[in-house]
Amino acid sequence: MTQSFTLAVFTKNRVNPAYDAARLAVDRIAAEAGARAVHYVPATPDHVGEQKALVAEALAARPDAVLFNPTDDVAMEEDVARIAAAGIPVAVFINRMRVPVLTFVGSDDVRVGETIARALFRGLVGTGKVVALDGTPGARTARDRTEGLKRALAEYPGIELVGSRVGYLQEAPARTAMAELLRAHPQIDGVWTANDVMAFGALKALHEAGRNATVVGINGLPAAIEHIERGTMLASVDFSAFNIAAIAARAVLRRLLGQPVPTEVMVPAELIDRSNCHRWKVPFAQRPVPNWADFVR
Numbered sequence: 001m002t003q004s005f006t007l008a009v010f011t012k013n014r015v016n017p018a019y020d021a022a023r024l025a026v027d028r029i030a031a032e033a034g035a036r037a038v039h040y041v042p043a044t045p046d047h048v049g050e051q052k053a054l055v056a057e058a059l060a061a062r063p064d065a066v067l068f069n070p071t072d073d074v075a076m077e078e079d080v081a082r083i084a085a086a087g088i089p090v091a092v093f094i095n096r097m098r099v100p101v102l103t104f105v106g107s108d109d110v111r112v113g114e115t116i117a118r119a120l121f122r123g124l125v126g127t128g129k130v131v132a133l134d135g136t137p138g139a140r141t142a143r144d145r146t147e148g149l150k151r152a153l154a155e156y157p158g159i160e161l162v163g164s165r166v167g168y169l170q171e172a173p174a175r176t177a178m179a180e181l182l183r184a185h186p187q188i189d190g191v192w193t194a195n196d197v198m199a200f201g202a203l204k205a206l207h208e209a210g211r212n213a214t215v216v217g218i219n220g221l222p223a224a225i226e227h228i229e230r231g232t233m234l235a236s237v238d239f240s241a242f243n244i245a246a247i248a249a250r251a252v253l254r255r256l257l258g259q260p261v262p263t264e265v266m267v268p269a270e271l272i273d274r275s276n277c278h279r280w281k282v283p284f285a286q287r288p289v290p291n292w293a294d295f296v297r
Contacts, residue, residue, distance in 0.1 A: 005035040005256050007249065008063035010054065012071050012139075013045035015170055016197055018219050019069075021284045022094075022245035026067060028289050029249035037249075038063065045170060046136060048075045055079040059086060065252035066090045067245065072138035073097045089255045093248040094241060095140045103261050105248040107269040109141045112218055112237050113148025113194070115271055118155070119235040120190050120216045127158035128189030131181045133167035133174050133202060135194035142169060145194045145218065162188070167198040174201030182209045191215045196224040196236055203232060220272050220280050228277045235273040238280065243267050246289045247296075254292070267295055 009026050011019040023039055030037040040058055042050035051071045058066065059082065066083050068090055070076040077099045084090050090101040097104070120130065132149060135142025153161055163181050167174030174193065178201060182188065191206075191213050193199040199217030206213055217224050220238040227233035244267050251261045272280055 005033070005064040005253065006061075007035055007037045007252060008040060008058040008061070008066045009037050009245075009249075010040045010051065010058075010066065010068045010070075012042070012051075012069055013170075014041055015045050016195070017221050017223075018195070018197075018239075018241040021240075021242040022069070024284055025242045025246035025289055026249045029246050029253070032289070033253050035064075035253065042071065046071045046138070046168070048072050048138070051076060052079055055083065059083065063088065064256055067248045067252060068092050068097075068101075069094045070097060073140040075138065089252050091248040091251045093244050097140070102255055103248075103251050103263055103265060105244050105251060105265045105267065106141070107239050107244065107267050109144035109239075110148040110151070112239050112269050113145030114152045115148070115269070116216045116218055116235060116237050117149045117152035117192055119271055119273065120192055120214060121152060121156045121159050123214050123216075123234045124159065124190050126156055129160050129162045129185065129187050130190035130192060131162060131178075131185065131188050132164040133177055133191065133193040133198045134164055135167065135169040135198070137166065139169065142194050149192055159190075167193065167201060169195050169198060171197045171201040171204075174198035175205045176201075178202040178205035179209065182206070182211060188213045193217045195219050195239075196221040199224065199227075199233060199236075203227070222281075222283060225272070225277050225280045228272065228274055231274070235271060238270045238272055240267060240269070242284055242287065243290050243295075247292070250292045262296065265295055
């Protein structure tokens with residue numbers, strides 16, 4: 001590459017390890033291409049107002065391209081539209097948005113939520129009382145995963161959803177929400193969570209209450225793999241922010257070089273349980289970044 005490009009990278013927070021993995025992947029793709037990644041992260045997790053201010057800051061710096069994970073897919077539409085109107089190519093990743101951009105890179109979140117719900121229900125042999133820890137309502141990915149849970153519930157008449165709370169895709173709120181559910185329901189056989197860090201919060205609340213339940217999550221984080229190995233979590237799904245962000249970075253770099261980019265790239269998400277979890281034991285820092293051809297034909 002004869003020109004050094006600057007990529008402005010927007011992620012939602014620094015409390016979810018999945019976003020640490022995403023930033024790492026973009027840094028590695030940028031370094032590989034001789035480009036520079038500048039990260040814009042709200043100081044307050046998932047704060048819409050702070051992300052809006054960061055958009056203004058980035059626009060003033062005139063990056064060559066933007067990778068954008070919105071704190072709220074609706075509230076941030078006008079801001080992403082401003083970036084696109086400035087002639088800057090935008091790859092939205094993880095959380096889909098309705099505003100026209102270069103491309104969206106993510107996974108099928110409805111299927112992800114449904115896949116992990118089915119794993120939970122099979123683990124309960126098709127019968128039992130379960131609760132759900134939903135993600136942030138402003139996150140499209142969280143809403144879609146909850147829709148997947150609903151679809152799976154329709155297939156398992158022996159499973160009863162007795163309660164749900166919003167855990168905001170973070171460990172501490174999920175721990176509090178799970179404690180509330182435990183006080184409200186004397187029998188909880190299973191816990192469906194919209195991501196791994198909420199599963200960790202649920203596990204802590206269960207431990208503090210002296211109770212047990214089958215817990216599942218989403219993301220395939222290293223700590224989740226350890227829980228699956230130990231049997232303290234049943235399963236997770238490899239919704240890989242690492243792979244998704246890497247492909248988003250490759251997409252904008254291709255656009256800057258005049259190469260074609262599809263309007264959507266869907267990264268497969270695989271179920272992780274004790275039968276295959278060893279494949280995810282490699283730390284993110286040691287994992288190879290995916291190539292464009294791995295997901296785009």
